[in-house]
Amino acid sequence: MGKAFVSWGVMVAGVMGSGLLAGCAPAPKTLYQWESYQPQVYQYFEGDPKEAQIEALERDIQKIRSTNSLAPPGYHAQLGLLYLSVGKDDQMVQEFRTEKVLFPESATYMDFLLKNAKKGS
Known part of the structure; x- marks a missing residue:
């Protein structure tokens, strides 16, 4: 019974330790950097x-480019x-051409x- 308890304790300690290390992992980088894009679209319609x-x-x-990130679609x-x-x-x-390329x-x-x-001009 003593060996089983010790091995179970080691297993629990290992699981807890790996959980702590996973908690310290950096957050994944997002694909796009949004900045104030979404509120600006709302303000456009307002x-x-x-x-x-x-x-x-x-x-x-400028902020997005300075961090070598990508602006979102649209x-x-x-x-x-x-x-x-x-x-x-x-x-x-x-800007329309840039959107097409990206x-x-x-x-x-x-x-x-x-x-x-062009027709409206």
């Missing part, structure tokens, strides 16, 4: 000033829509937006 939204997204993209498209709404067509085109699955939609933006 009608908040476009210039302030552009400033926030531009500031955030980030550059949102920034492009904001540029379009304030008449910065060259920057809008650049997320090829968005190409059809980005082409649609570019085509319709």
Whole structure:
């Protein structure tokens, strides 16, 4: 009975020790760095000033780039829509093209937006 108790105690100590080590492991790195993207999309639909939204997204993209992270899908498209709404067509085109390069699955939609933006000019 003494040996069984000791081996059971060693097993429990081993499980607890590995649990403690797992608790110290660093959190996995997220695929995308969101910054204030989601609140900015909400503010876009709320009608908040476009210039302030552009400033926030531009500031955030600098932070994202400085950490060698990726902006989430839609980030550059949102920034492009904001540029379009304030008449910065060259920057809008650049953002839509960036979205297409980073997320090829968005190409059809980005082409649609570019085509319709040119018609509106």
